Amino acid sequence: MSTGLDGTVPAGADIAETLKAAVPPKFGISIAVGEVPHNLPNNPGPLPWIQVADGQALVRFPDGRRILVSDGQEILLHLPQASTPSAQQSTTDTWMIDTWAVPIAMMQRGMLTLHASTVAIDGSNVAIGGASGTGKSTTSWALNARGHDFMVDETTICELSTQGVLIHPFHRRVNLTHDALTRLRPPEAEMHQVAASPGKFAFMPPPPKSNSAELLHRIVVLSVGDPGSHVSVEPLTGPAALPILSTIAERRGLATAILGRRRYLDSMAAIAESVPVFRLQRPYGFWSLDDVLEGVEDLAR
Amino acid sequence: MAATRVNAHAVSARVGGAVVVMAPDMRFLQLDEIGGEIWEMLTAGSDIDEIAHDLHRRYEIDLGTATSDTTRFVEQLAAIGLAEFDDN
Numbered sequence: 001m002s003t004g005l006d007g008t009v010p011a012g013a014d015i016a017e018t019l020k021a022a023v024p025p026k027f028g029i030s031i032a033v034g035e036v037p038h039n040l041p042n043n044p045g046p047l048p049w050i051q052v053a054d055g056q057a058l059v060r061f062p063d064g065r066r067i068l069v070s071d072g073q074e075i076l077l078h079l080p081q082a083s084t085p086s087a088q089q090s091t092t093d094t095w096m097i098d099t100w101a102v103p104i105a106m107m108q109r110g111m112l113t114l115h116a117s118t119v120a121i122d123g124s125n126v127a128i129g130g131a132s133g134t135g136k137s138t139t140s141w142a143l144n145a146r147g148h149d150f151m152v153d154e155t156t157i158c159e160l161s162t163q164g165v166l167i168h169p170f171h172r173r174v175n176l177t178h179d180a181l182t183r184l185r186p187p188e189a190e191m192h193q194v195a196a197s198p199g200k201f202a203f204m205p206p207p208p209k210s211n212s213a214e215l216l217h218r219i220v221v222l223s224v225g226d227p228g229s230h231v232s233v234e235p236l237t238g239p240a241a242l243p244i245l246s247t248i249a250e251r252r253g254l255a256t257a258i259l260g261r262r263r264y265l266d267s268m269a270a271i272a273e274s275v276p277v278f279r280l281q282r283p284y285g286f287w288s289l290d291d292v293l294e295g296v297e298d299l300a301r
Numbered sequence: 302m303a304a305t306r307v308n309a310h311a312v313s314a315r316v317g318g319a320v321v322v323m324a325p326d327m328r329f330l331q332l333d334e335i336g337g338e339i340w341e342m343l344t345a346g347s348d349i350d351e352i353a354h355d356l357h358r359r360y361e362i363d364l365g366t367a368t369s370d371t372t373r374f375v376e377q378l379a380a381i382g383l384a385e386f387d388d389n
Binding site for chain 2: 242243261262266268269272273
């Protein structure tokens, strides 16, 4: 049977079994399909469609899908209707798992999950974060095309340790725009449209060379400047790093709701103390990807 | 002197030696050295008089100046919702 990792689902496949393949066994997370309530008791926030209570987090999606993540170990997925599995549905289901459920489970275990891709550049693990549309995935996949090891897209799981900040490689799909795919080396894996992210296509990249936790060496947060500006890099040390780190750690209020505000801030402070943080700004509109790639490579070395 | 208390939803941490306050609305406020000390004394439950006496003793500054400076700082915190005066 296909693993479903390339987005394909053979007719009659059990959806839960297929989705289990989207989560590395090392994470020890169980996945089941079943009934998920519309709300947790007393409708806790932080948002109407994202609710966090003791040991549980519920997320509702516009198409009727819902996920309930419990105790960092169990994912329950509610599908809107019983239907014949399709590649399109599988891609959406997998997106809910790898973009939402797994990061939530890791937060429930006390970890921060940065909205960042990670690439290993000459032995230096660099998390590339930023708001949607700033080019995280494009930059990371382009760095892969230049020979660097692509470790994860969009979800960098961080664990604080006495050695520093450890990241847990997570072999999951890459979501890229059609424009980026046509400009970059196309992946060998089959691609499918991501219904939840219009204009994006998902594919499974080759697995990272390392599957064990590794130290994080740099964080680069991408931002978009005025048209006509140039690619620029700004180091952010100590307190100056916190606001921009928060933009990629806060996850729509999930992180503070799950970790608690105290632990959230302490975690970010620990990261800011031990990992150099940079803001890399590129111009809006027409921009040179090569300038961005060289900028990231320079920061890594 | 009215007692003061910090906003219970504001948390702080030391980063690079400086005190950084994360406000309830997720804004970050970096305090200078004395401001950080005042903030940490407020979170420990000290009132303005106690803080002013502490600053007067440790920094050998005039008590009246310490009191007025501390009061002004707490008023600034209150203006942005990070502290409030308790008149009870």
